[in-house]
Amino acid sequence: MTNEVYDLTVIGAGPAGLAAAYEAHRNGIKKILIIERDKVAGGILNQCIHNGFGLHHFKEELTGPEYAARFIQMVKSTDIELLLDAMVLDIHADNSNAREIKTISAVSPTTGYREIKTRAVILSMGCRERSRGAIGIPGTRPAGIFTAGTAQRLINCEGLMVGKRVVILGSGDIGLIMARRMTLSGAKVLACVELMPYSGGLTRNIVQCLEDYNIPLYLSHTITDIIGKNRVEKVIVSKVDENKNPIAGTEIEFDCDTVLLSVGLLPENELTKNAGIKTDPRTKGPFVFENRETLTSGIFACGNVVHVHDLVDYVTEESEICGKGAALFLNQNQDPKSSFISVSTDQNISYTVPQYIHKNCSEKLIGIFFRVRKVYKESCSITVYKIENGAKTKLASFKREHMAPGEMERINLVPSMLTQNDASEIQIAIETENGGAK
Numbered sequence: 001m002t003n004e005v006y007d008l009t010v011i012g013a014g015p016a017g018l019a020a021a022y023e024a025h026r027n028g029i030k031k032i033l034i035i036e037r038d039k040v041a042g043g044i045l046n047q048c049i050h051n052g053f054g055l056h057h058f059k060e061e062l063t064g065p066e067y068a069a070r071f072i073q074m075v076k077s078t079d080i081e082l083l084l085d086a087m088v089l090d091i092h093a094d095n096s097n098a099r100e101i102k103t104i105s106a107v108s109p110t111t112g113y114r115e116i117k118t119r120a121v122i123l124s125m126g127c128r129e130r131s132r133g134a135i136g137i138p139g140t141r142p143a144g145i146f147t148a149g150t151a152q153r154l155i156n157c158e159g160l161m162v163g164k165r166v167v168i169l170g171s172g173d174i175g176l177i178m179a180r181r182m183t184l185s186g187a188k189v190l191a192c193v194e195l196m197p198y199s200g201g202l203t204r205n206i207v208q209c210l211e212d213y214n215i216p217l218y219l220s221h222t223i224t225d226i227i228g229k230n231r232v233e234k235v236i237v238s239k240v241d242e243n244k245n246p247i248a249g250t251e252i253e254f255d256c257d258t259v260l261l262s263v264g265l266l267p268e269n270e271l272t273k274n275a276g277i278k279t280d281p282r283t284k285g286p287f288v289f290e291n292r293e294t295l296t297s298g299i300f301a302c303g304n305v306v307h308v309h310d311l312v313d314y315v316t317e318e319s320e321i322c323g324k325g326a327a328l329f330l331n332q333n334q335d336p337k338s339s340f341i342s343v344s345t346d347q348n349i350s351y352t353v354p355q356y357i358h359k360n361c362s363e364k365l366i367g368i369f370f371r372v373r374k375v376y377k378e379s380c381s382i383t384v385y386k387i388e389n390g391a392k393t394k395l396a397s398f399k400r401e402h403m404a405p406g407e408m409e410r411i412n413l414v415p416s417m418l419t420q421n422d423a424s425e426i427q428i429a430i431e432t433e434n435g436g437a438k
């Protein structure tokens with residue numbers, strides 16, 4: 001590493017950062033640095049030793065480390081610099097001047113504290129798990145309570161077994177995968193407990209990780225007490241009503257020594273917020289344009305730092321868009337944010353990414369990613385409206401047979417359709433077959 005100004009600095013060498021850096025390089029950017037706090041590149045994929053990765057992107061079924069290795073190899077085949085074991089502490093960026101050189105401060109055991117100058121930045125710091133404190137489960141504080149991702153790392157990377165009789169709270173993908181992993185490692189998984197009336201995970205994971213191993217899924221239930229002095233001894237699970245309040249008299253007692261929490265992921269955005277980059281309270285990630293530029297010029301973002309993805313293949317797709325967007329920013333001397341279309345939602349959708357689309361966007365298709373708020377089992381439509389002075393004009397409609405909050409949805413929009421209709425705001429809405437919003 002030299003004291004020169006980098007064209008692009010990527011924070012995080014998970015699948016998002018690696019793919020974005022590689023794509024920027026492919027689009028002509030020469031001086032690229034990736035900074036990663038871990039001792040190895042690959043991000044969370046290094047602990048995901050199960051298969052199921054890459055079906056969309058590589059049309060092959062890979063394990064997490066195999067998927068990551070492909071991108072590590074691609075990056076290593078270039079002159080992109082990879083600084084491992086270095087933690088980014090701060091980003092200084094001047095939002096009023098897109099072309100201002102940005103300063104990143106980082107520390108590492110080998111190079112100590114240093115400041116890195118860069119023309120553009122890609123944020124790809126991933127996300128972290130919500131813990132017991134974040135959801136306030138009552139009870140004592142014995143050993144044996146882990147987040148599912150921590151247990152996954154201990155078992156798959158450190159070779160340590162975390163427990164024998166397990167209750168899992170949360171039926172998101174990580175909880176489901178850990179139910180299978182614990183079973184294959186010799187533990188007894190007594191229950192997977194889910195607060196909502198539906199699972200938060202992919203259908204394929206419910207079948208392959210719970211049903212195939214006869215692990216019961218308790219929907220509309222939660223843990224209401226954890227009992228144990230030194231180690232977890234018992235867990236009390238109760239049914240909840242439609243307001244998610246525990247119903248007295250429905251308690252079930254499980255004799256267990258371990259509780260795994262899979263209760264949600266939070267995009268890792270302390271750096272983003274400290275740098276003054278605006279974040280969306282719905283995604284907990286930065287607001288982004290279709291090219292994944294944030295509302296601070298010259299700073300881009302991709303992967304789980306923007307919104308929690310269910311499949312890494314979509315992380316790769318988004319990161320390639322981001323790398324290309326950053327390259328275009330660096331190659332052209334213009335600020336493309338002059339005019340844009342904002343994307344809003346009806347009450348049935350929790351968020352969209354991107355939240356904004358440049359009117360002069362050069363892409364042929366723009367993918368809009370979003371999650372619905374509830375399960376739709378019958379045929380329904382995703383409808384795109386132009387909103388003007390409170391009036392709605394229908395622009396496009398996409399049929400779906402099934403949608404669920406655990407599965408990210410996407411539609412592809414043709415930008416010329418939006419500009420020809422002179423849209424400044426579009427709304428994405430869910431409608432049932434008879435035309436009414438569900």
Ligand SMILES: Cc1cc2nc3c(=O)[nH]c(=O)nc-3n(C[C@H](O)[C@H](O)[C@H](O)COP(=O)(O)OP(=O)(O)OC[C@H]3O[C@@H](n4cnc5c(N)ncnc54)[C@H](O)[C@@H]3O)c2cc1C
Pocket residue numbers: 011012013014015016017035036037038042043044045048050052053054086087088089124125126127148149152173174177268271302303304305309310311312313315
């Ligand atoms: C536990 C778990 C299990 C999963 N299982 C599956 C699965 O079975 N199938 C599937 O398709 N997807 C799965 N996913 C999702 C998929 O792995 C993620 O979507 C993908 O890894 C996200 O990529 P990312 O690069 O955005 O984040 P990450 O992989 O989390 O990478 C972020 C990187 O940024 C680094 N970083 C963060 N902050 C800093 C900083 N300040 N300075 C320097 N570096 C920093 C981190 O160390 C990390 O290496 C799983 C995710 C998790 C969390």
